Amino acid sequence: MGKSASGKDSIYKKLLEQTTGRFKTIVSYTTRPIRSGETEGVEYHFVSVPDFEDMHLAGKVIEYRCYHTIHGDWYYFTANDGQIDLSNSDYLLIMTPEGCRSLKKHFGDEAVIPIYIEVESGLRLSRAVERERKQAQPKYAELCRRFLADEEDFSEEKLEEIGVEKRFENIDIDTCVEEILRFLSHIENPNQI
Numbered sequence: 001m002g003k004s005a006s007g008k009d010s011i012y013k014k015l016l017e018q019t020t021g022r023f024k025t026i027v028s029y030t031t032r033p034i035r036s037g038e039t040e041g042v043e044y045h046f047v048s049v050p051d052f053e054d055m056h057l058a059g060k061v062i063e064y065r066c067y068h069t070i071h072g073d074w075y076y077f078t079a080n081d082g083q084i085d086l087s088n089s090d091y092l093l094i095m096t097p098e099g100c101r102s103l104k105k106h107f108g109d110e111a112v113i114p115i116y117i118e119v120e121s122g123l124r125l126s127r128a129v130e131r132e133r134k135q136a137q138p139k140y141a142e143l144c145r146r147f148l149a150d151e152e153d154f155s156e157e158k159l160e161e162i163g164v165e166k167r168f169e170n171i172d173i174d175t176c177v178e179e180i181l182r183f184l185s186h187i188e189n190p191n192q193i
Contacts, residue, residue: 001094001095001096001097001099001100001114001115001116001117001154002116002117002118002119002154002170003119003124003147003150003153003154004124004128004143004146004147004150005119005124005125005127005128005131005147006117006118006119006124006170007117007119007127007170007173007176008094008117009043009094010173011117011170011173011176011177011180012092012093012094014173014174014177015092015177015180015181016092018177018181019181019184022090023089023090023091023092024083024089024090024091024092025091025092025093026078026083026084026091026093027041027042027043027044027045027083028044028045028076028077028078028079028093028094029044029045029046029047029052029055029075029076029077029078029079030044030045030046030047030074030075030076030077031046031047031048031049031051031052031073031074031075031076032046032067032069032074032076033046033071034046035135036134036135036136044076049073049075052064052075052077055077055079056077059080060079060080060081061077061078061079061080062077062078062079062080062102062103062106063077063078063098063099063102063103063106064076064077064078064099064102065077065096065098065099067146067149069142069145070139070141070142070145071139071142076096076099078093078095078099078102078103086107086111095114096153096154097114097153097154097158097159097161097162098153098158100112100114100162101161101162104162104163109163113187114159114162114163114164115166115168115180115183116159116164116166116167116168117167117168117169117170117176118167118168118169118170119169119170119171123171124147125147128143128146128147129143166183168180168183
């Protein structure tokens, strides 16, 4: 996990590539519009708000968060849809502190290991602007809203509450990935998220 434009997606992909077979993925769901370059079922399952509400009512939503964007409410959530079997596999997924808290509540504290990615705020902002500039219809106002909301969402109190013990600075992605791999090699408890 990490604030917007901290490199979570890129680090996630590199970790999966460099640990072939160790981790299974969990494809989360979102009601936000698909971005250019994204693929349904890869980055997310893209669903409608009524689809989310139906899954929630059916008890299939493990955790969710709602972002009140300038484009309306966007939900992101993890579903109990058959993807997760902790008795047989370890998993790697991108999450927020609130989502991590919900996963710990659902699966137990010992089953969820938070990995927190940090990047200096000015660098994160410039990365976010560059990424948004590449979109067919850049949403700069939403970028700014997310950037400011991250300060509260990733407060020190929330990070401490979910058990973030180590931070990984993403100045150079390859160095960051190597540090995370060293950290993961010391975790002996199998079948974790």
